[in-house]
Each structure stands twice: as C-alpha cells, then as structure tokens.
Amino acid sequence: MTSKESYFPVLNKILFFLVVCLTTRPAELHAQTSIIERYTLTQYTDENGLPQNSVKSIAADQEGFVWLATENGLVRYDGHHFYTYDKFNLNIEDSRVYAVQRSINGKERETLYAGTAFGKNEFLRIENGRAVKDTLYALNSFWSKPHVKEGHINTFIASGLPTILRKYGASQQHYAVPLIDDHGSYYICDKDKVTLYSKNIKAPAIPFATNTFLNFFLIGKQLYHYSENGKIHRFETSRTTELLLKGDILKNASYKGTKQGVEIYWNNTNDQTFLYLNKCLYVLEKGNGGHMNTMLIVRDFDLLAHNIFSVYYNSPNKKLFLGSITQGLFVIENQPFKTLVTPGGEMENVFYAQTAFGKNAVLTSGGIILGQNENTKQTEYQYLPALQKEHAYDKRGILTDVQGNIWIKNGARLDLFNSSGTKLINKWEVGDELKQIYLAKNGLIWIGLKHKGLYFIDPLNAQTGPKLFLSKDLTAISFITSKTENVLLVGTEHGLYEVNVVSKTSLFIKGTERTFIRSIYVARQDAIWITSLDKGIQLYGKHGIVTFPLDKKRYLALAHCITEDLNGFFWIPANRGLFRIKKEDLLHYAAEKATGRALETLDSDLYYHYFDKRKGFLTNEFNGGCQPCGLQLDNGYLSFPSLKGLVWFIPDETSGTLPSGKIFADRVEYNNHSFPILTDTVRLPLTPRNVRFRFAIPFFGSSDNINVSYALIKDGEYKKTDWNPVNSQDISIYFSSLSSGEYTLYLKKLNGFGKDNVTIKKIHISVPLLWHETWWTRLIFTLLVILGLYLYVRWRLNKVKHENRRLEIKIASRTSDLQISRDQQEKQLRIMSRLITSMSHDIRSPLNYIGRTSRQISTLIKKGEFDEVAEIGDLITDSTQNMSLLIKNLLDYIKAYVYGRTMKFEPIHLKNLVETKLLVFKNIAELGKNRISVSIPDDLNVHSDAQMLGIIVHNLIDNAIKYTSEGTIQICAGSQSELDVTKDKEGIYLVFSNNGFPLSATLLEMFNRDNNEGTIEPESDAGLGSFLIKEISELISVRLNVTQTETTNFYLLFDKEQ
Structure with a gap:
C-alpha cells in the first residue's frame, strides 16, 4: 500500500472523484432575477423519464441542456425529453454518477465532466450536447499541484453544496476550492487560514479560523464563507471583509440574523448560490458596499421535506430545477399569466364581454367587477346586484359610452345603466336577438340584430330608442367596428360588408363569401385584420383578402379576436390556448403572396408563439363571439375572457421563451441498433431498415413552439417544396429503408419571429452501393454490353452473310436446277426429236418395205x-x-x-432370257445366213428388272442380226474376273459379239460413255434400238462397254448382288 492510500483509504477514493469539480459559471445570474410568484410544479421520477430517483447534481452546459447525476446514469434533459448515458451505451463499468462539474484544466474550463462510481477512475466529457467517455482526463493532474506535493494528501475538493463530504467532517483537514480561470487556480481552506494558489505559485495565507469547511462557496472568482453567526466573509488579497445579508430574506419572519434555519445551496458548475429558509428560496448575489443581496425566487415549497440536494435556476426561462436524493427531479416553472376569478361557482367565472372599470379593474357583462390591487397585486372583486339581476345569461355585449354610462345587450333587449352600474336607467325591446353592440367614434351606438339588420341609437338622445338604419343583406351580424368616421365594417355569419353611414349603402367585400366573421381589428385603413371561423386570421387590405396558414394543430381555426400590443405583436385567444404573432411577419407574408412568389416555404416559416394553461390559465379555452373580446387597460394589462376566469398579463413581461437553440444530431437507429452521431456524416450499412435519426433541441418552452421540418435530398440541393413537418413531441425522422447512394438530410427549425429566422442542420448520409451499383461493376457491365453488342453485331453480320451464302447457294441451286431442268427439257426435246426421227426410220422403213413387198x-x-x-x-x-x-x-x-415406273428387281436366269429373245429373231437370222452361238452357264442368274433387261437383250440381238450378214453372232456370259475390261472382278458379264458392219466412232463413244455423266442423247446416226440400249442400261444400273476389233462386242456388266 502506498503512503497516499495509507492515510485515508475511503477519502482517497472520494478525492479521486472530486478532482473533476472545478467550477463556477460566470454570467448565468448576471441576468435580471425575478420571483416566481405563480408556478407550475412538475415532478419527474423513474415513472416518467428518469432512470432512478436520486438526483445528486444538476448542471447546465453552454448549449442549453440540463444534466443530472443519478445512481443509474448521466441524464440529459432538453426541456421535453430525458436521455440517459450509462454502461449500456457507453464503455463504462458503472452507471452510478455522483457529480457533474467543470473541467479542472484551465484551457477547457467550459467543458463539463461527470465522474462515475468512486475508485473507477472513469469520466464522461460533456460537450456539444452529448456525453462520451474520456480516458485522457487524468485525475492525477491535481496531485501535481504544489499543495499536494507538500504532502497534504487528505484534501477534499469542493463539489458544491450540499455535498456528500458532510459525512466525513471529522476527518477534514484541507478543503480545495478550484477557480475557473486559465491558470488552474484554487483556494486551500484550512481550519485557521485560506491560501490562494495561482499559476502554481502560493500566495500569502489569509488568517481565518473556522470549524465549518463546508460553508465556503464562490460567486464568480470571489471566495466567501457563511458563518454560523449569520455573517458572510469575503476573501480578498490579504484580508477578509465581513458582509451582512440584505434584501428579501430580511422579510422572512423566520430569519433571526444568524444562520439558524438557513440552508446554503451552491451550484458551483453554474455559479449560482441560494439560501433557503422556511419554504422560501433566495438567490444570493453580490451587493454594493458591505452587504450581500438576497432575492426571493420561489415561496411555499419545502426543499427539506423533498430532500433537495441540488439546485439550478434557469433565469431566462424562469425555471427552477430541484434535484432530490429520494424523489427525483422537481421543475418549478413561472406562470406569467394571472387568472382572475371570484370565489363563486364555475358558471359565475365564465366570462365573455368586458369593459374597463377604472384603471385596475374591468366590469363584466354579468355584473362582476374584477381587478387587482395596485400594490399587493391581489385579486379584488365586487358584485353589482342590479346588473346581475338583469344579466344572468347573455354576457356577450357591453360598452361604456362617452358619458360613462353602461350599455348591455340582453337577448332581444338593450339595457342602459348608470356609470356605477347600480341603476337601470332604461331598456328597449327590439323584437329580435341583439347580436352585437358597438360604440362608434362619432358617439353613436350601433346594434346588430340577427334578422332585422343594422340599428343605431344616439346616447345623447336615448329616449327615442334604437332606429333601423339598414336591413338589406345585413343579417346574422357577428361584429361591428369603424373603418373611418363615415364607414362601418360589419361582419356577418356569411361575409364582410362596408357600410357607408352617409349614403346608407352597403358593399360586400369580395373574397369573404361564406365566411363567418368572428372579429375585426382595424390597424390602418389598408390593413384590416379579421378572425373567421375555420379560416383563422385574414387580412383585408390593398391586395384584397389574404388568408394566413393555420398553426400546425389548427387551433387558430377557432381564433376569437386580435389585440395588438405596443410592440407590434398580435395576441389572439382561441378555443385551445393563446397565440402571440408578430404583425410584421404577417404583412411580409401577405406581400409575398400578392407578388405571386412561391409560398411553400413561407407557410412553414411563419412563427406563431403558443401559450397553454401551464403558463397560468385555468383552462386553455378562451371565450369569443363577444364584443369587446380582448381589452387593453390603462395599467398596461391585457384582459381576455375564458371559460374559467379573466386572463390578465402585461405583454412586455410575457414574451415567452423562443426556440432559438441549436439542433443537435443525437443518434441514429437502424436494424434494431442505436449509434451516436459524432460528426455531420453518417455512414449506414448496406440496405439499412427502420432507420430513425433522433435530434435534440434544448428548449424549455412549450413543445408546440418547436417548429421543425426536414428535407431528404439525394445527390442534389433541396428545393422549397421538399420540406416535411416533424413531430415536435419526438424530434426524429424515420425511413423504413434507404437505398444506396449519397443523401443530405436537412433539418430546419424556426428560431422565433422575423424573416428568415431559421436554423438549418445538415447531415450527410452515405449508404454503400450494392455490388451491381459500384463504378467498377458499371464499368464491367458497360464493357460487357459493348462486347455483347459487338458480338451480337458480328453474329448478325455473320448470320446475314451465312444467310446470303445460303441464299446464293439456294439461288445457285435453283438456277442450276432450273438450268438442269432447262437442259433436261431441251435434252428431252432433242430426245423426243431423235425418237421421232428414229421411229420414222425404224418403223416407217419396215412399213414401206412391207408395202413394197406386199405389192x-x-x-x-x-x-x-x-x-x-x-x-x-x-x-x-x-x-x-x-x-x-x-x-x-x-x-x-x-x-x-x-x-417414273418403279423398277422391279429380281433374280433373272440369263440363259432362259437370251434363248427366249432369240426365238423372235430365228427366221431373220436364217434369212441373213448368220450363225448364232450361245455360251451361258445354266445356273447363272443376275439381279435386275426382267422387262428392262429383256428390252436391252432384244435390241442387242436385233442390232447384231441387222448389221451382220453371213456372219457369226456369239452370246456369252460369265464372271467378270475372266475379262480385262472391267474393274469389278466379282460381277457378271453378258456379251453380244458379231463380225458384221462395225460401229461408227460416235456410236462407240456414246455406248462407252459413263452412266454418271447424265442421260445420253441419241446421236444422229443411232437407231431407236441403240438409244434404248443405252438409256435402259442406265435405268437398271447395268454398265455398258463396247469394244471393237475384228468383232464388235457389247458387254453388259452386272455388279455383284448386295
């Protein structure tokens, strides 16, 4: 064990944690501090936002977020949502956080740090609206200070008041109070002296004896001590100055001039010091001269009973944050609006029309005077029995004439009371329901009826009673006011009219058809403001009727009336709250719309500030349909009637908090995981699903005043028409999926009133390309397409060439076939011609011979x-x-x-065939003295067509006998192997030989011509028999070979039978 640990092990761990506690935030309370007289109290626990109910430290960062140290994480509060940083979303061992303090390093004094459980040495840096683990923030930096090097290891470091160090009071020897400066300066408070260390140089000690270390605190860079005797000591360069308490605490009956009963709360992070006494909380501030000033900020709240351990006061928003170690977080919010009510029943406090009754009160049409004491600001009321008796139900019309008398409409009757409202002077029945009464600038009272039209009465000559002025078109009158001295504006349930009181004519205002006019406010003759049922706010001016967009929840569709304050703002009560709108913004919108410019972005850029009952109303439902509706009093208050009392406020003191804070990109969720957004670029995985971007906006006003829209642009710039609204209750943007590509997410927030008063946040989103979307894939695909096109073109060209070749071949074939056909036809013609010639010779000659012989x-x-x-x-x-x-x-x-007769091939006995044919020529042969010898084996057969072969044999015998005289004719057959004239040695031959007249060379060539060379045309000297021999041999596939020596030999060569 080291020497440091041996001194005080437990406190040593505390010192390691508290080293981060360097603090004071200048300027937070330099703004004007005012009391929270009426407030809304909200408690947050683990049931409605907090992770745990022990809030041990509260601090606000420079971005506007409020940070809470709890036993189950560091909590960020933006005014509407809690977000917890713990070990589940940060890489830390323990979620217990004990304090949020400023950095001890002078150069980053604006940065906040949170320390986790004792001894873990883990710190969370709070910066830019988020918390991250900081492993470089070294506790050991404090141990390098001169005071520690002197051996004073058991030193406690201030962490604000109250502090957990109280339990270790008996062991306290040194108490370090760090300053916020560039040098890391700090005070060391001992029991008998206070020493300042600046730039690591020890200043002379200031003698000061005390036994209460934990009453030291800082305001700015000044050290103070609050003694038990009620005195405050201020530490200066070499001495102390005793100061007295002044201000509001002296008015507290429980204050005895000492510290008895007084608790001190010091928020060293935000440089705020408070004194608490008897359910009253005071801000302690520097005073002039020899005193400290106290200012009451809230009363009637028991901090001790609620175990309040930390306090932070948001002065601009008048919100007080109280952290309890057992009951969570309490938020006390100022109510700038005051609601005046009587102690009577609910119906008694339902108010409509009102008229001023002195400087600080109004008279309602129900006979009640309501106001507040000018000094105590307490509500005062008085009943007027005479009025109450007559006007129990109709409360919608009242006015005070130039003489101070009071006029009230009462159903179908008009009543006149004296100026004090104690006596009914006169009353008139008009036979129709009075809708409105109005006192014009010329002193006349105008009366609008439901059916009978427009009446008037002169208060100076009231005895004559109301008189009809104009009835045409003027029915269901809902509002009357003056445009000029001679022109009235009369609103009805079906439109707006201008009535000329001189010419007694009415002019319907184009553009107000079927418009239920609720109220009319004349700011100028060319700027007349209207509230109408369902349409909201309208402007009647030089550009005609301009209708303004409704608010996002359409509350303005039921707007009642318009009252302008001295700063150019409209206050507009509605059925669901109160609106504050800058008139100049509406005029700018109207001018833009009249010029025809695109208004899509203008609609969303109109800022309407909304107030609800959390600001002091007893109900959100204001009342209208009465005249007057809103009332401006001489004491500066505006008074509006509601369903529960009269709402009073001073416009200059009720401007409201504007949402001027930054937009922080908090985290992105996709595929059931959540990731912090640390830069303005978010890289998502492939095909992300259920993508939600969450944003945070520090704003402590109503969420209805957060107006955010977004635009998601892929590979381009956004357009005015691209904006989409975002739910202000949950500032997040959801996409079910995002395709591959580069996106820019624009988030636009209205900062308040004024032209172009917006904040735009840009987030670049990158979704990786799918493999088929990458550049190299596209390049390969392009090359493949080019290659495919090339191959396709080549294929098509080759196909065309092939088709061309096929066509050419086909054409050539057709041409050849045609040529062959033509040749065949020509050949056939020649054959037929030759046949005819042969027939003429071979048939006619014998016939001539027979003729001559027969004679x-x-x-x-x-x-x-x-x-x-x-x-x-x-x-x-x-x-x-x-x-x-x-x-x-x-x-x-x-x-x-x-x-084309079909050949019939069959075995043929050659010897029988030849002998059969010889019988035909026996006589002729004998006549020519020719000898015929046949040498054919008896068993020799050939495979052929008997009829066709018989024709050949017949003609060969005929030719042999015909051309032979006294000669020898031999017919032989056998195997071709016996011959030298054949190539096929396995076939059979049949030869016809004669020694008669030899063949001509032409005939010899014709007979020996190969059968494959085509059909043989008959030569001119060939007889019909010779022609038939050659042609039929081709038909039956018998080769013919003729040799001629001393004899003429006709060989019939038969192939071997297959």
Missing part, C-alpha cells in the same frame, strides 16, 4: 409363184412382229423414264 404378192400370185408369196408372207409377219416388239419396248421405256 409384189399379186404379181407373184398371177405368175403362180406361190412359194415366193409364202416367203414374202413370212417376211411380212416377222417384220410386223419386230415392229410390235420395238413399239412395246419403246412404250416400256417411256413408262420407266418419262412416267
């Missing part, structure tokens, strides 16, 4: 040469049979070639 028969018969005739007959028979066979063969060919 010889008759001659031979006459000669008796019957043998010759028989021979000729046989020749004719043979010739006709040959012609018949020729024609048959030709027809068979035509069927196969022209008509």
Whole structure:
C-alpha cells in the first residue's frame, strides 16, 4: 500500500472523484432575477423519464441542456425529453454518477465532466450536447499541484453544496476550492487560514479560523464563507471583509440574523448560490458596499421535506430545477399569466364581454367587477346586484359610452345603466336577438340584430330608442367596428360588408363569401385584420383578402379576436390556448403572396408563439363571439375572457421563451441498433431498415413552439417544396429503408419571429452501393454490353452473310436446277426429236418395205409363184412382229423414264432370257445366213428388272442380226474376273459379239460413255434400238462397254448382288 492510500483509504477514493469539480459559471445570474410568484410544479421520477430517483447534481452546459447525476446514469434533459448515458451505451463499468462539474484544466474550463462510481477512475466529457467517455482526463493532474506535493494528501475538493463530504467532517483537514480561470487556480481552506494558489505559485495565507469547511462557496472568482453567526466573509488579497445579508430574506419572519434555519445551496458548475429558509428560496448575489443581496425566487415549497440536494435556476426561462436524493427531479416553472376569478361557482367565472372599470379593474357583462390591487397585486372583486339581476345569461355585449354610462345587450333587449352600474336607467325591446353592440367614434351606438339588420341609437338622445338604419343583406351580424368616421365594417355569419353611414349603402367585400366573421381589428385603413371561423386570421387590405396558414394543430381555426400590443405583436385567444404573432411577419407574408412568389416555404416559416394553461390559465379555452373580446387597460394589462376566469398579463413581461437553440444530431437507429452521431456524416450499412435519426433541441418552452421540418435530398440541393413537418413531441425522422447512394438530410427549425429566422442542420448520409451499383461493376457491365453488342453485331453480320451464302447457294441451286431442268427439257426435246426421227426410220422403213413387198404378192400370185408369196408372207409377219416388239419396248421405256415406273428387281436366269429373245429373231437370222452361238452357264442368274433387261437383250440381238450378214453372232456370259475390261472382278458379264458392219466412232463413244455423266442423247446416226440400249442400261444400273476389233462386242456388266 502506498503512503497516499495509507492515510485515508475511503477519502482517497472520494478525492479521486472530486478532482473533476472545478467550477463556477460566470454570467448565468448576471441576468435580471425575478420571483416566481405563480408556478407550475412538475415532478419527474423513474415513472416518467428518469432512470432512478436520486438526483445528486444538476448542471447546465453552454448549449442549453440540463444534466443530472443519478445512481443509474448521466441524464440529459432538453426541456421535453430525458436521455440517459450509462454502461449500456457507453464503455463504462458503472452507471452510478455522483457529480457533474467543470473541467479542472484551465484551457477547457467550459467543458463539463461527470465522474462515475468512486475508485473507477472513469469520466464522461460533456460537450456539444452529448456525453462520451474520456480516458485522457487524468485525475492525477491535481496531485501535481504544489499543495499536494507538500504532502497534504487528505484534501477534499469542493463539489458544491450540499455535498456528500458532510459525512466525513471529522476527518477534514484541507478543503480545495478550484477557480475557473486559465491558470488552474484554487483556494486551500484550512481550519485557521485560506491560501490562494495561482499559476502554481502560493500566495500569502489569509488568517481565518473556522470549524465549518463546508460553508465556503464562490460567486464568480470571489471566495466567501457563511458563518454560523449569520455573517458572510469575503476573501480578498490579504484580508477578509465581513458582509451582512440584505434584501428579501430580511422579510422572512423566520430569519433571526444568524444562520439558524438557513440552508446554503451552491451550484458551483453554474455559479449560482441560494439560501433557503422556511419554504422560501433566495438567490444570493453580490451587493454594493458591505452587504450581500438576497432575492426571493420561489415561496411555499419545502426543499427539506423533498430532500433537495441540488439546485439550478434557469433565469431566462424562469425555471427552477430541484434535484432530490429520494424523489427525483422537481421543475418549478413561472406562470406569467394571472387568472382572475371570484370565489363563486364555475358558471359565475365564465366570462365573455368586458369593459374597463377604472384603471385596475374591468366590469363584466354579468355584473362582476374584477381587478387587482395596485400594490399587493391581489385579486379584488365586487358584485353589482342590479346588473346581475338583469344579466344572468347573455354576457356577450357591453360598452361604456362617452358619458360613462353602461350599455348591455340582453337577448332581444338593450339595457342602459348608470356609470356605477347600480341603476337601470332604461331598456328597449327590439323584437329580435341583439347580436352585437358597438360604440362608434362619432358617439353613436350601433346594434346588430340577427334578422332585422343594422340599428343605431344616439346616447345623447336615448329616449327615442334604437332606429333601423339598414336591413338589406345585413343579417346574422357577428361584429361591428369603424373603418373611418363615415364607414362601418360589419361582419356577418356569411361575409364582410362596408357600410357607408352617409349614403346608407352597403358593399360586400369580395373574397369573404361564406365566411363567418368572428372579429375585426382595424390597424390602418389598408390593413384590416379579421378572425373567421375555420379560416383563422385574414387580412383585408390593398391586395384584397389574404388568408394566413393555420398553426400546425389548427387551433387558430377557432381564433376569437386580435389585440395588438405596443410592440407590434398580435395576441389572439382561441378555443385551445393563446397565440402571440408578430404583425410584421404577417404583412411580409401577405406581400409575398400578392407578388405571386412561391409560398411553400413561407407557410412553414411563419412563427406563431403558443401559450397553454401551464403558463397560468385555468383552462386553455378562451371565450369569443363577444364584443369587446380582448381589452387593453390603462395599467398596461391585457384582459381576455375564458371559460374559467379573466386572463390578465402585461405583454412586455410575457414574451415567452423562443426556440432559438441549436439542433443537435443525437443518434441514429437502424436494424434494431442505436449509434451516436459524432460528426455531420453518417455512414449506414448496406440496405439499412427502420432507420430513425433522433435530434435534440434544448428548449424549455412549450413543445408546440418547436417548429421543425426536414428535407431528404439525394445527390442534389433541396428545393422549397421538399420540406416535411416533424413531430415536435419526438424530434426524429424515420425511413423504413434507404437505398444506396449519397443523401443530405436537412433539418430546419424556426428560431422565433422575423424573416428568415431559421436554423438549418445538415447531415450527410452515405449508404454503400450494392455490388451491381459500384463504378467498377458499371464499368464491367458497360464493357460487357459493348462486347455483347459487338458480338451480337458480328453474329448478325455473320448470320446475314451465312444467310446470303445460303441464299446464293439456294439461288445457285435453283438456277442450276432450273438450268438442269432447262437442259433436261431441251435434252428431252432433242430426245423426243431423235425418237421421232428414229421411229420414222425404224418403223416407217419396215412399213414401206412391207408395202413394197406386199405389192409384189399379186404379181407373184398371177405368175403362180406361190412359194415366193409364202416367203414374202413370212417376211411380212416377222417384220410386223419386230415392229410390235420395238413399239412395246419403246412404250416400256417411256413408262420407266418419262412416267417414273418403279423398277422391279429380281433374280433373272440369263440363259432362259437370251434363248427366249432369240426365238423372235430365228427366221431373220436364217434369212441373213448368220450363225448364232450361245455360251451361258445354266445356273447363272443376275439381279435386275426382267422387262428392262429383256428390252436391252432384244435390241442387242436385233442390232447384231441387222448389221451382220453371213456372219457369226456369239452370246456369252460369265464372271467378270475372266475379262480385262472391267474393274469389278466379282460381277457378271453378258456379251453380244458379231463380225458384221462395225460401229461408227460416235456410236462407240456414246455406248462407252459413263452412266454418271447424265442421260445420253441419241446421236444422229443411232437407231431407236441403240438409244434404248443405252438409256435402259442406265435405268437398271447395268454398265455398258463396247469394244471393237475384228468383232464388235457389247458387254453388259452386272455388279455383284448386295
């Protein structure tokens, strides 16, 4: 254990914590301090905002937030919301916070620090409206001070009063009171002296003996001590000065001139010192000369009974914050409005029309005089029985004429009372409900009726009674006032009229159709202000009728009347509170609207200041529909009737707190997590969900006066039309999701009255791009698209080229086919021509021969040469049979070639086929003395079409016999392997040989031409038989080979059967 710890372990821990307590905040109470005479008391506990009920320290930072030290966290209060910093949202071990104090480091004296549980050595820096853990804030800085280096380790450091150090009083030896300056100066208070250390230099000690360390306090940079005898000592350079208490505390009957019963509360963070005595709290301030001044700020509140441990007074807002160590936070709020009521029942305090009754009182139409004592400010009232008797119900019209007499409307009757209201002078029944009565500038009293129109009466000649002035259109009159001496403004339930009292004419004001006029206020002849049912405030001026936007809760839709104070502000009571509006703002809006400029932003930039009953009303519901409604008294007060009393106030003293504070970006919540916003740039993750931005605005007025709107702009600047309202009860902005990209979130707040009096907060929001949204992805995609387009174009070009080639091929094929077809047609024509020629030769010649021979028969018969005739007959028979066979063969060919008859391939016995055909030519062969030999094996078969092969064999035999005379014809068959003329050694051959007349070279070439070279055209010297041989051999796939040596050899070559 070190020497420091051995002296006083418990106090040593306290010293480590209290080292942060450097304090006094100059200037907070330099503003004028005034008493909170009437107040609203609000208590906050763990049931309505606080995390725990022990408030041990209260401090206000320079941004306007109030900070509370509790056993369960450091709490920030912005006037409407509590936010707790604890170990769940900060990286600290313990949530217990014991004090909030100024930094001990001189250069950051405006920065507040909060210390957590003793011994943890954890500190939270309060700056820019948020608290963060500060690991660099070193407690050890105090131990480097000269006083500590001298060995005075058991030194306590001031943390304000009261203090938890009271329990350690018996052990106190030294008490350090830090100053707020650039040098880290501090006082060391001992039991017999006080020593100032400045710039680490020890000044001469000032002798001062005391046993009460905890009565030292600072005001500014001046050290004071409040002694038990009631004397206050001020410490100067080398001496002390004894001061006496002056001011309001001397009026307290419990004050005995000593400290007896007096408790001192010192808020060293905000440089505020208070004295408490007998339920009265006083501010202690520097006085002139040899005294200290006390000023009462609140009475009738028992601080001791509520265990108040810390006090902070917000002077501009007249709010007193009281921290209790057992009961949470109490907030006492000044009520600037005073409500005057009588002790009578509820209905008795329902007020409408009123008229001034002296300097400090009014007379209501119900016969009650209400006012306040000029000196004591206490409410005073008086009943007028004569008035009360006659006017129990109709309270909506009263006036005082130039003679001081009192006129009151009473249903369908008009009553006249004397100036004191004690005697009824006269009364007139008009036969219709009186709606309003009004005293004009010329002294006449104008009376508006429900059905009969506009009447008047002259108070100086009242005996004549009310007279009809004008009835046309003027029904359901709701308000009457003067525009000029000769022009009245008459409001009705259906519009506004100007009435000329000289010409007795009325002019309807265009733009007020179907408008229920509630009240009219003439500021100037060209600036006439109207309140109308549902439409709120309207201006009748040089630009016609201008209707102003309603407030955000539409309370102004039920505005009653307009009263202007001396500072150019309108006070407008409504059914739900009271409004204060700057007239110049409305005129500026009207001028902008008349010029046709965009008004979207102007609508939201009109500031209407709102007051509710927390400010002193007994109800938010003011009364209207009466004349007069608002009343300006000679004592400076404005008086408005309400459902519970008359509301009085002095406009200059009731301006209200304006929301002029900054906008602080507090935290962002998304995906069920919360993160502090430490800079003006927020980076969100991919595809964030349920995104909520929370903001804080330090403002201690009504939340209805917080007017905030936002605009979310993606990659651009905001426009006037982009603003959206934000709920003032919860200043947050919610997005269910945010897509990728860069955003700017604009938050706009009205700071109060005046043109362009706004604060705009900008938050840059960055949401990462999805992979397909990144630049490199887009680049790759672009390149792929370009490549795809390129490949597609190439594919299309290739396809087109391919199609072109196919088309070209097709065209070429078609052309070739056409050419072939044409060639075939030409060939067929030639063939047909040749066939005809051959037929003419091969058929007509035999017929001519038969004809010539047959003519010889008759001659031979006459000669008796019957043998010759028989021979000729046989020749004719043979010739006709040959012609018949020729024609048959030709027809068979035509069927196969022209008509496409199907070939019938089957095994054919060659020897039988040849011998069958030879029988046809036997006689002819004998006639030509030709020898025919057949050498065909008996078992030799070929696979072919019998009919077509028979035609070939027939024609080959016919040609052999025809061109051979006295010769030899040989018909042989066998295997092609026996021949040298073939390439296929496995096929069969059939050869017809003769030694007759040889073939011409043309015929020889025709017969040997390859079958694949196309259909053979008949040569000019080829007979029909030769043509059929060649063509039919092609049809039945038999190769034909002709050789010619000493003999002519026709080979039929059959391929091996498959």
